[in-house]
Amino acid sequence: MPRDLKYDVVIVGLGPAGSSLAYLLKDSGLKVAGIEVAGPERVWGKPCGDAIGKGHFLETGLPLPKEPALMQVVNAVDIYSPSEEVRLRLAEPNGGFMIDRNKYGFQLVEEAQKSGVDIYLRTHALKPIIEDGKLAGVYAKQHGEEESAIRFYANIVVDATGSGGAIKRKLPPDWPVVEPLKPTDSAVAFRKIVEVDYDIEEPDVIRIYINENIAPGGYWWLFPKGKRIANIGIGVQRGRGFPHPRELYTKYLDARPDTGRVVRVLNEAGALLPTRRPANTIVWDNFISIGDNAYTVNPIHGGGMGYAMTAAMYAAKTIKSAFEIGDFTVNTLWQANTGYMRTTGAKQAGLDILRIYLQTLTNEEVEWAMRNGVASVESLMETSISGEMKKLNITALEKAKLLVRMLGRPTKLLELLTVGEYMSRVKKLYLQYPEKPEELPKWVDKVESLYKEFKAKIGVDW
Ligand SMILES: Cc1cc2nc3c(=O)[nH]c(=O)nc-3n(C[C@H](O)[C@H](O)[C@H](O)COP(=O)(O)OP(=O)(O)OC[C@H]3O[C@@H](n4cnc5c(N)ncnc54)[C@H](O)[C@@H]3O)c2cc1C
Structure with a gap:
């Protein structure tokens, strides 16, 4: 017989999103x-480049990483x-950090636990509990000497299980929060810590490093963690038949004099990892989704730890006010949407337009x-901060036009002005994110049409 436990909030997954939320709720009562x-040694265990900007900690109030979790400023x-010239x-x-994810993550989990959050490690959430059409909790199995089943009942269930979306993908498919990830809106990334x-x-x-041969539709990186340790990896866009980054790593990076030594x-x-704008809604009745499974990532560089923390911050504020009024329906939880979408989400959507465009460029065009x-x-x-592109070098674009005339062939670079225009337009739409759930379908139609129009203009058919 499964054990039944009753909580106000159950957070599933203690990666950057879930453990940040646990930490931010630790003194909520x-x-x-x-x-x-995972067990304690695998908390925040997902492979990552381990780089994060300082601003995310300042924005959310999460503790700054300190040694030994801080490996390099x-x-x-x-x-x-592409030529590297x-x-x-x-x-x-002092703008960012290279961290030891496990050490930093475990610190958050431990501090949350000390303040009264109940932490269940080695516990696998299998599916949502839906009773009378309502999300009532999650069904989980705890691994240990003996396996035991637990039903966690809660007023609010938070899915923070990363791109797998263990709970979200098992919710009724007609709930708007269930929004599948298109392969071309994601990447597969492989890294070694050496x-x-x-x-x-x-x-x-x-x-x-930008190079379409080594990292098609993405980039490869070398992030030092001190003088002798480096996190080196390749991210490749999915859905376009590109080779797996592990294969590319062996072919190109193992063979280089720097990355191969x-x-x-x-x-x-x-x-x-998702590399798109945020999910259309990150909440529904009794449900919040944050982090990779809500697509809260930076589409340009794929960094998701910082935005996962930001999403956790909006989720924490929303949860506290939902308990103040005792209402856990989508109407009350909606403020997590308006909070996230009109700020970070708007920037993310602008950068998503730029990401799609960048994925059409050749090495030659990037080099030029x-x-x-x-x-x-x-x-x-400026673009990375605002999600808009206001400071384009028009003189350089004029030169690009000249190049086209000289070479007699078109260049995608001339489309940059269009890109800038659509970045601003999509950002504006996100700043007008609907006030109420009923208005969502109309807004989603507008966003989707804008993306469709943009893709048609720059000749993207994926
Ligand atoms: C190779 C690579 C490099 C990257 N580099 C960077 C970088 O340098 N900087 C950056 O900011 N981001 C980077 N990212 C992205 C970043 O790793 C993610 O955006 C971030 O980890 C998302 O956090 P999350 O908490 O949403 O998900 P995750 O980190 O995936 O955490 C989800 C947690 O849920 C747990 N879980 C899953 N299913 C269940 C279940 N059924 N029951 C219980 N628990 C479950 C998992 O064990 C995990 O601990 C990189 C990603 C990759 C793949």
């Missing part, structure tokens, strides 16, 4: 359970052109754009 299938990001340096002293046999120059600079591989693994200053350091910084 609510009865909260956190369920995680990041002072700049270098972006390399052009480098753009986005410098922001010890190299040389001192990495400027370990406080993380490097991103490895003494020891400390860990290697790959995983899927970077050499000729189409994308300057200043414009890149």
Whole structure:
């Protein structure tokens, strides 16, 4: 017989999204359970590049990583052109961190637990409990010496299980919160954490390399974690028949004089990540979804830890006010949507337009754009902060027109102005995210038509 437990809130999955929420609810006075299938040594165990901006901690109030969870302060990001001859340096002293995910994540979980959140590790949530058409909790199996089944009943169930969406994908398919991920709106990324046999120059600079041969539809990276340890990986767009990044890693990165000089591989693994705008709604009756399964990620670089924390912050505020008034329907939980969508979500949607466009460019076009200053350091910084592209180098675009005339063939670079226009338009739509659930279908139609129109304009059929 399964054991029945009753909570106010049950959080399923204790990765960046779930453990941030557990931490943010720790002093709420609510009865909260956190369920995680992994054991303590695998908390935040999903493979990752391990890089995160400082701003996310400041925004959400989560603790800044400290040693030993903090492995390296990041002072700049270098972006390399396909030939690697052009480098753009986005410098922001003390702007980010390379972390040990397990150590940082476990710290959050432990602090939440100390303040009264019940943590169930090695506990696998199998499915939602739906009673009289209403989400009432989750059904889970606890692994240990003896396997035991537990029914966790709760007023609010939070799915924070990452891209697998263990609970969300088993909800009734007609609930608007169930929104499948299109393969081309996601990537598969593979990374190794390695010890190299040389001192990495400027370990406080993380490097991103754009090259459609090594990382089709994505990029590859080298992120130092100190002088001798690096997180090196490749992200590749899914759904277009590109090779798996593990294969590309062996072919290209194992063979390079820098990434191939490895003494020891400390860990290697790959995983899927969404790279799109946020899900149309992250809440429904008695339900909230945050992190990768709500598609709260940066579509350009695939960074999802920071936005998972932001989504957890809006979820925590919403949960507290839902308990104040004792209403757990979509109407009350909706404020998590308006909170997230009109801020981070709007920026994310703008960047999603840019992401789709960037995935159409060839090495030659990227090289030309970077050499000729189409994308300057200043414009890149501004775009990454706002999700809009206001500081385009028009003179450089004029030169691109000249190039077209000289070479007699079209270049996608001329479409940059269109991209800028659609980024602003989609951002505006997100700033007008509906006030009430009834208005959602109409709004979704507008967003989808805008994307369709944009894709048709730049010739994208995927
Ligand atoms: C190779 C790679 C590199 C990346 N690099 C970066 C980077 O440098 N910076 C960055 O910010 N982001 C990066 N990302 C993205 C980032 O890893 C994710 O966005 C982030 O981990 C999402 O957090 P999450 O909590 O939503 O999901 P996850 O990290 O996937 O956590 C979900 C948790 O739920 C648990 N779980 C799953 N199913 C169940 C179940 N049924 N029952 C109980 N528990 C369950 C899992 O064990 C896991 O602990 C990268 C991703 C990949 C794949």
